[in-house]
Amino acid sequence: MGSFQGVITTGIYCLPPCPGRPRSENVVTFTSAAGAEAAGFRACHRCRPYRGERRPVSASELVCRAVDLIAAGALDDGNEAELAARLAVSERHLRRMFHEQVGATPDQLARSRRAHFARRLLDDTDLSVTDIAFAAGFGSLRQCNRVMVATFRATPLELRKRRRKADRLVADGGLALRVPLIEGTNIDRRLAQLARDAVGGIEHATTTRYRRTVEMDGNPGVIEISSAATDSARLIVHVPRIEGLIHLVAQVQRLLAGHPWDPYEAAIRDIVGAADVLDEIVTTYGTPVAGLGQFGLAYLFPTPNILATADLSATGLDTAGAQAIRAYRNRLAVAN
The missing domain is CATH 1.10.340.30 (Hypothetical protein; domain 2)
Structure with missing residues (x-):
């Protein structure tokens, strides 16, 4: 059973349970949001599947490693052949594994991740569309507009007009973001663990808030993490530039899932x-x-x-x- 359901009659895909109740004969399942989008479906406006963070169900170790590399920016400047080489497999084999387990190519997954991240920034922040494009890892504003229209059937400005009043986050200094948690993450337990293990000078933590210094492209900054809900964290970012912010957020997601900040x-x-x-x-x-x-x-x-x-x-x-x-x-x- 896939994690996402596409409704043939509407061209929309949802994350169950969704308020919409389509007839079972009109539903096709997908293992990933990228797979649903590659098949021509767009995200549901009710359940907003782009706000979550789910790995493809039953993904192999190879595909999981590839997904992690993509999240870290492997396809920002590289291509699928170079990604396959890092995994010691052929490009053809990698694409076949992604087709079987993700329903999309590695490039399509990378574009989907950027589009979803940009959509969340449109909802949660007042950043300009240009800033959002570069924060999400797009090479240009034109590329961002093209991918957003292809993914959501609307331009970034049109999407921002649809955001809900409760989505907008405001921080007293810094950029506030809502970070979807990787499945299986217990944020309260993880924050308590980070507080126990904090190293003075680079980390400052309590059982409800974690702060640490970070470096982005040679520039120092600070992140603050606190619990927002069972499926998300509240992140406040203090950095001089936000280009490639999507990769910093992916690092935060991995940290909260139990991985170290830096190997x-x-x-x-x-x-x-x-x-x-x-x-x-x-x-x-x-x-x-x-x-x-x-x-x-x-x-x-x-x-x-x-x-x-x-x-x-x-x-x-x-x-x-x-x-x-x-x-x-x-x-x-x-x-x-």
Whole structure:
């Protein structure tokens, strides 16, 4: 049974349960929203399936890895052949797997994700359509308009006029967004866990709110996450530029689903272990970021190159730990 239902007589696809009740003989199922859109259906205005975040049902490990790479921007500047090469399969095999399990090509899935993200920004924010286009990963405003019309049968300006009064989010500073949660995410439990494991200087957390420093294209920023509902989180973003914001939001979704914010940072945390030593490493070797005192933050996490050459003995880390950090940095250099 697919997660999405397309109604042949209306050309609309829904996310069950939806208030609309079509006859069963008029319903076709899809494993993904992208698959429904590739088949010519548009999103229902009632249940608004674009506001959720669902993986294709019964997707294989290969397809899940590809979906994660697409969410991270693999098809922003690359193509399907390059994506297939990263997964060590042929482009033909990758497209066949996507056709069987997603109902759309990798490119179609990437376009669907951008369109859905842009639609949520049109609902939730007062950003201009031009800013939304680049935040969602589109290469131009013209491309954004073309994809939105193809996906939703309306221009971005027409879609904004349809938004509901309760959708618009306002923050006292920063850009407020509603982030759909990946299925299986328990946001309250995850926020409590992040609070327990927070590292001073780069994170500041309670059981109801999590803040951390981030970096986008070399620019420092801050994110604030709190619980909005059982199926979404409230995110406030403080960044100097919003180009590629869709990928930062995908990173937030993965963080809330239980994944580390950054694999390198997670590896260093595991190697060091002791919270007081981690705090000292961040304070000594992290990149200072001014003006974040009101957030309880002050640094970006130290870069691999800095920690690989630093004298970590003064932080309280033993020789074995310092050697493990250098060895991990060397493995990263070889992999890249």
